[in-house]
Amino acid sequence: MRASRLLSVLLLLQNRGRMTADELAAELEVSVRTVYRDIEALSAAGVPVYADRGRSGGYQLVDGYRTRLTGLTEEEARSLSLAGLPEAASELGLGTVLAAAQLKLYAALPADLRDRAATVSQRFYLDVPGWHRGIESLPQLAEVAEAVWQPRRLRLDYRRWGNQQVTREVEPLGLILKAGNWYLAARCDGNDRTYRISRIERLETLDAFTRPADFDLARYWQEWSEQFERRMYPRTAVVRLSPLAQALVPFYAGAVGARALRTATEPDEDGWIRMELPVEQGRPAIGELLRFGPGLQVLEPASLRDELAEAIREMGALYG
Known part of the structure; x- marks a missing residue:
């Protein structure tokens, strides 16, 4: 030393x-x-x-x-x-x-x-996490990383969405840092899956394994991310956006909204545009759309317009 x-x-x-x-x-x-x-x-x-x-x-x-x-x-x-x-x-x-x-x-x-x-x-300084959040502090991360380096299998007690507890034996293939959150790419029962490190309740390092020579971490993450976005945003809303709302799209709707913005129509005489915006299912979609205030108007589908109108009525009643 x-x-x-x-x-x-x-x-x-x-x-x-x-x-x-x-x-x-x-x-x-x-x-x-x-x-x-x-x-x-x-x-x-x-x-x-x-x-x-x-x-x-x-x-x-x-x-x-x-x-x-x-x-x-x-x-x-x-x-x-x-x-x-x-x-x-x-x-x-x-x-x-x-x-x-x-x-x-x-x-x-x-x-x-x-x-x-x-x-x-x-x-020049590279600061990866988004505003209002830092990189997750995870005591088990170093042990997971060591298993990726070795490589050695892991037995995980994992908390799935909805707080369902499962135990999995996985072959760790790579770590990904996305917007301050750590994820593990691993092979389980012959299938490549993604696990959020913060949801690992307990882990145990097991025996060594042979890492698949054809696994490409960058390609896997790109494909997984695209599939995740499709699952996360199953609906498409046709909306009108004011000039101010257009500027807020990358901040309120992230990369998905920014991509949709590039396919929008030309602005009308008042500067409003029309575009198709991917949205989540249920109440989360209402919250995301309401962030734009009067700068966003939902045109289709009718069911989403009704949900949004009902939420606005409830808010109006709340504030008298």
């Missing part, structure tokens, strides 16, 4: 130049006293590190010194695909591993490329 930390100290000084003991301690999550001992150990090993005294001082390497001890461990190599998702890497138990891998990569780059990479990281 200490050898790894000493290498991290060396690479930090190589990549960033002068750093104070407090900065090194914060980066490595150790005490300042530990940093002092690590610097002494590096000096004793022949690494040309020296200290500048004073308020603006710190530790740095002699100009021109570079180490080539930058080989990636297996875990670090795994973590690089999550380089733009630090929260996700942390949830998978790879947070510190990812930081070490990035540090080694920067150290291996020539100075000019290292400066460009640092500039990109300072000016």
Whole structure:
């Protein structure tokens, strides 16, 4: 463990130049006293590190010194695909591993490329979850991820929609992070299925299995998502939308609404358009449509118009 930390100290000084003991301690999550001992150990090993005294001082390497001890461990190599998702890497138990891998990569780059990479990281940031929600914090996620890596079968006690409890033995094939929610793609009884990680009540790691060579996680998720949307939005409403409501479609109706918006008619003289909008079944559809207020008018089907009108009457009675 200490050898790894000493290498991290060396690479930090190589990549960033002068750093104070407090900065090194914060980066490595150790005490300042530990940093002092690590610097002494590096000096004793022949690494040309020296200290500048004073308020603006710190530790740095002699100009021109570079180490080539930058080989990636297996875990670090795994973590690089999550380089733009630090929260996700942390949830998978790879947070510190990812930081070490990035540090080694920067150290291996020539100075000019290292400066460009640092500039990109300072000016662009990827924030995946939507507003008002973060990435799910799931204590069992790291264990599921390990089973995906190995790969090893899992026995799951799973809570299905409607709170029905089931037990399944699955072959975990991949993890997906969608809008802050984690999902497991797994094979169960010969069929590929999707399980939301937050609905796993208990899990047990079982024996190893042979991962199917033809399984493509990205293709599977795309196909599953399309099927899920068709199940989630079984009805289509013909609606009229005001200019303001049109601007709100991507926020209120998501990607499904945004795609429908691209097939809308040309605006009339008042700027209203007509389009076919996929909607859910029952009360959820009413709630989604009412969000648009007077900027949306349902034309068809008649049954949905009646449901919406009844909801508006009830609201009117409530407010007098």
